[in-house]
Amino acid sequence: MKTFAEIREIALSRHGDLDAQLPQTLAVKLAEQTDDRILSQFTKRVFSAGFNWTVIENKWSGFEAAFHGFDIARNAFMNEEDLDSHLSNKAIVRNGAKILSVRDNAIFLSDLAREHGSAATYLGNWPVSDTVGLFDLLKRRGARLGGMTGQYGLRMLGYDTFILSNSVVAALNMAGVIDGAATSKTVQKKVQAAFNTWVEESGETQAQISRTLALSVPD
Structure with missing residues (x-):
């Protein structure tokens, strides 16, 4: 599985500065x-x-x-x-x-x-x-x-969630997390484990990591 640093570099090579394209934390949390x-x-x-x-x-x-x-x-x-x-x-x-x-x-x-x-x-x-x-x-x-x-x-x-859009799923395949769709519970557990690892590695939110993944693959 690719590290988040590697995924971020791919996204940077495709889009340049990412900060303006990443989701911001909402002022009001879900709770x-x-x-x-x-x-x-x-x-x-x-x-x-x-x-x-x-x-x-x-x-x-x-x-x-x-x-x-x-x-x-x-x-x-x-x-x-x-x-x-x-x-x-x-x-x-x-x-x-x-x-x-x-x-x-x-x-x-x-x-x-x-x-x-x-x-x-x-x-x-x-x-x-x-x-x-x-x-x-x-x-x-x-x-x-x-x-x-x-x-x-x-x-x-205001919940810090990732979005399993087509782009994110494609990036998860590219990163070696899954092979195919992300619909079954078993596969989604693999996705969650990857996000947990990347959150710990980067200190970024799941939402920010999700958007970075989407930016790392062709539109």
């Missing part, structure tokens, strides 16, 4: 968020998947109003009348399956809050050395939060 903001961000990522992100961003005030500020208790009890109202609301994107994911993720977050005091505390304090375990939790207990949807949601909420 400091309120649970309604977690539901809001997860919903934004779900609706953005396979869609124009700009359209979703421009409509977001309509989403906030339609889903009651993403109050998890209110949305967990979404009923047929609520669904019909959402499906006729031109202020949001009227995708039935994605609308229902708001209810299902509200239930998921409500369950975490009941079990652990708040969803934010539980998710935000998940050890970054087992980030793939958090990916698995979102996939198993959340709705439409598998893959990069949940990963981007965590990143935007």
Whole structure:
């Protein structure tokens, strides 16, 4: 496996100065968020998947109003009348399956809050050395939060996560960490072990290492 220093040199040779291209730590950490903001961000990522992100961003005030500020208790009890109202609301994107994911993720977050005091505390304090375990939790207990949807949601909420984008996966292959896709639990554990090693080696965050990996391979 390549060292992070070697990967960084490859990225530097391709793009020059990297500092301006690396993600900055968000001012608010995931553990400091309120649970309604977690539901809001997860919903934004779900609706953005396979869609124009700009359209979703421009409509977001309509989403906030339609889903009651993403109050998890209110949305967990979404009923047929609520669904019909959402499906006729031109202020949001009227995708039935994605609308229902708001209810299902509200239930998921409500369950975490009941079990652990708040969803934010539980998710935000998940050890970054087992980030793939958090990916698995979102996939198993959340709705439409598998893959990069949940990963981007965590990143935007202030959790130090890597993103298994096509470029990062290609770089992980180039670095000798994996051979092929990064979808199975076994392979993702190899990815996590590599990130843990690189974090210890470099002192950089997982997010910064992830971006450096992406910059080390052709676009």
